Amino acid sequence: MSHPGVTTESRLVRMLLIGTAGLIVGLLLLMPLLAVFIEALRKGWEVFLASLHDEAALSAVKLTLTAAAVSVPLNTLFGVGAAWAVTKFRFKGRALLISLIDLPFAVSPVIAGLVFVLLFSPHGWFGRWLEEYDLKVIFALPGIIIATMFVTFPFVARELIPLMAAQGSDQEEAAVTLGARGWQIFLRVTLPNIKWGLLYGVLLCNARAMGEFGAVSVVSGHIRGETNTLPLHVEVLYNEYQFSAAFACATLLALLALVTLGIKSAIEHFTGHRHHGRH
Amino acid sequence: MNRPPFTIGLRAALSASAVLAVALLAPASCRRHDQRLTLLNVSYDPTREFYADVNKAFSAEWQERHGQPLAIKQSHGGSGKQARAVCDGLEADVVTLALAGDIDAIARAGLLSADWAAKLPQNSAPYTSTIVFVVRTGNPKGIKDWGDLAGRGVQVITPNPKTSGGARWNYLAAWAWAEKQFGGDQAKIREYIARVLGNVPVLDAGARAATTTFAQREIGDVFLSWENEAYLIAKEFPGKTEMVYPSLSILAEPSVAVVETNAKKHGTAAVAQAYLEFLYTDAAQQLAAKHFYRPRRATVASTLPAIDLVTVDRDFGGWATAQRVHFDDGGTFDQLYGTKQ
């Protein structure tokens, strides 16, 4: 891309602006990322590895993976269904539905946790019923999963809706006239068109699911080795003055973030398409 | 496409509900199928390090005696908050809380019998502690006794008595000192307590959060702390703080109990009882002394200085009364907090 002289700035101004931008990104974003790794290794490799091998840390990792393994596929299913419904058809209340899908973005994660406490605690709406069947939701895995699902609910749908809207439905209509059936159309025609957007949505959904703190913190009960997810474990360690251990566990989450960003850049590079979204 | 849309919608509705129900209930039903015997100890804030040691010692002993591996899980937080979490469905097998009143609350919720305190020696309090002052190095504000807390420009750090057990001991200790100082003049006592509360810039939910506020965030001039937590601060933040023993303090009796309903449900009644009895053995009492609690057994040496201590039973008519008069909604704390800024 070349710029004619009239629509760009002098070399000095450009340098100055690039320098400023570099400084902003460096101070605001890069420094915290570096600090995670520096703090984690402050007491050396041995402490670092020991804190990751700790039983409570391992079980936190397991719990985090479990919660993501349930909530991400379900929200992906929802995202595809919702995107299909709102982009392939016109119906009354469609705009409202799109707004409602966005709702969890606007709700504080703490409130997300609170609503499930209201519903499932022994004094809540379903408390007695759950007790009768000896089912536990709050202070147990189901509560953590459902809070995670609430918070990560819109990610896939949000990524697919603009993409599928832009692509229109001509190809699907053509497939119908050629006699293709519903699932065939989706798998053969739609999916290949949206696969990168879908992957990106799943990726973001996963990053948020594994990193969710506020909502999960409200419903977890903080039982070490049982209902502490990795972000909660980081908080517990931090409150116990085990700063190096807290940052060691934080590196796992920071690496997750870096991998997410890496794959995102790769997708953009691969498809030459930029993803913008609000997350 | 020949089916009416309504039935399709219904089928979709059912499938969505089924998907969500599976997400919710599948993990619930496969819980507790763990072969390993597990025990959940719900405790208050400053016991983290102590119970980490006790759990190691007890599960080793249990394994040796019964050949059965035992995993003990911990949850920590402000004592009142933890008690309410247990009432609200946190399935503790044993509770080891900061004061008897919080276990009474669990008994009122019907999870254990009202006479729980009689089931273990010494009112079911296997170790005791007290409340001391922690000040900045060199004690720049010259804080020596409870009277100094009401001084102008002194910032006092204490957790919230509504959620924290330690904070209720703090409050009662201050009240006991004022009672003695002002010869029982209620107006003067209330004036004093209101002034101290007016000097509190932060009310954290638990003792550990308050410790962080004082020691790490360096807010406040004096921290009303559990004695054992004060020693921990000295260890974790060397050279930054010093400890002051006031002229009078309170005998804090952190209590323990088996949560019978939960233990029965989990089949852990025997191991839970053994766990609490273990707290009275020499081995556990030594661990208590090591973590700066005051052991009950005379045979276990403690390095902590003897000071003048009031008790809740003798000076406040027991926890039921103290809780009602001072900490329940509309009690003296509610009346006095926020009246002096």
Add this chain to the structure above:
Amino acid sequence: MSKRRVIPGFGLSLGFTLCYLSLLILIPLAALFLKAAGLGWQEWWRLLGSARVLAAARLTFGASACAAALSAILGLPVTWVLVRYRFPGRRLMDAMIDLPFALPTAVAGITLTTIYAPNGWVGAWLLKLGIKGAYSPVGVFIALTFIGFPFVVRTLQPVLEDFAKDTEEAAATLGAGRWLTVRRVVFPMMVPALITGFTLAFARALGEYGSVIFISGNLPMKTEILPLLIVSQLEQFNVPAAAVIASAMLVVSFMLLLSINLLQRWLDWQKS
């Protein structure tokens, strides 16, 4: 409307979407409102009018607005550079912008606290200037800026990318200097996107919890934010109060969401 029947799966996909949405989001949120509504108006006013709630609201809204404004100011040159210039490290910088989206908030919280604490890298330096970084309202502001920054850049970026260069060229041919062109032609075109980005950052900041609780110090009346107040009411098992504060926040969030959607439409309309 006759087109509706051409593509299959309307009933299935819409039914599934509506049910899933209702069960997971709408019914739980309705439960919250019902719980709060059970209290009656007087109780609502008493709770929301209490000094502590007002102080928390002031901080939450004030810090969020300031943070979103700073994000907008900082986001402008960064977006400009990313879109208009080619330089080594540009792709890396572009990828880094999304870091706050991907980094779990608890990690951001402990890290920012470490950096801005009185004994931290930047905190020590701020302290010399007489500013307290962590454990003060400034800390809340810093955390919220970190969280909100990408929203601004990612909203501005596509607008600036699509911006027709010929308008600038036209301005230049008409004799306008470069600075004048940018100020009078380019900048006004970016204002809608800037407002949208600001609102997005603001909306996100209002609900933020994880990163703020570590850095704020949580002093009631001073550095306590609304989400934390909800949690601390919940910890005291004062569920009705928590429900009331949460409902009030929810209403504000609804309205913000609505205005964001309107702004987005404005933006799309302007682009086309």
